Amino acid sequence: MMGKILAGLIVVCALVAGAAMYWLQVYAYYDEVPAEGASVVLTPRDGGAPEALEIAEFQGIDADSSPLRYRACFTTDTTPSALDARFEPYGGAEPRVAPGWFDCFDAEEIGAGIDAGTAQVFLSERNIAFGIDRVVAVTEDGRGYVWQEVNECGDKAYDGTPLGEDCPER
Template identity: 55%
Template sequence: MTGKIIGAVIVLTALVGGVALYWLQVYGFYDTVEASGAKDDVQLTLLVTGEPEPILYENFKAIDADSSPIRYRACFTTKMSEALLTETYEMVEHAEPRNAPEWFDCFDAKEIGVALEQGEALAFMGQKEVIYGIDRLVAIMPDGRGFVWHEINECGEIAFDGDPLPAHCPAKPED
């Protein structure tokens, strides 16, 4: 009888731990990012200056988490034309959107990735080094839907691996 009780306690503890771990990974660490309506909600990097500039957008929804610098995801719409965007802002090749939690249903990484591969969507540099070693990328579909995510850049990969930084990388800030 004692073995059954101990076994039940172990199974129940594992079940509760598993559910808690799942909830924390999928829901617990994410916070909603409120649109400020200011400069930093949706930006693209200008070709001329290399500096980020706010663009026109509507319907902004975003999530972020303190647990990782690459958990940021955002969705928006814009009425800016593809011609204006490609002539004004820095484009990015080989952008790969990161998956978002299923409950953040405006961001479908698979759909965005296919559109980018097929040349239907355009990828832009949102902001370089938004956090050390992390760039903010923006993809815009032909229908005006836009998506934002963070990606580790080349210097970030090297720094996070603990390898010496090449000369072209900015110095890693002290913690």
């Protein structure tokens, strides 16, 4: 009888721990980025200072636990082709999956739009944190998305490869 009680206690503890880990990963660490004063910036092709994009309907989340947890959605009247003429494109970007409750950011849909050419990705800011770039995707229908990507310096730093001269100080 004592073995059944201990086994039941272990199962209950495992379920509570699993539920707590799930809640912590999906809900606890995220904070809403206030829409008031929020801006989305893009880096010009000439390498000048990032310029603010005119946006509306901003929604964003972020977490202190990782620089990769930033996600945002917005709308804009500016077309991707108009942005492409002025701002630096960002190749190889792959949107990261957002928590299910942040429903404006669907990484699979955004990725499909990038692959189909209906969304273009631009550099927002390089090395927003060491080895992390912020990127912006804008679709032909005026929806925009922001997330952060590990750049070449970040790849080298995290896999132990010596950093090149192009990488900033940590």
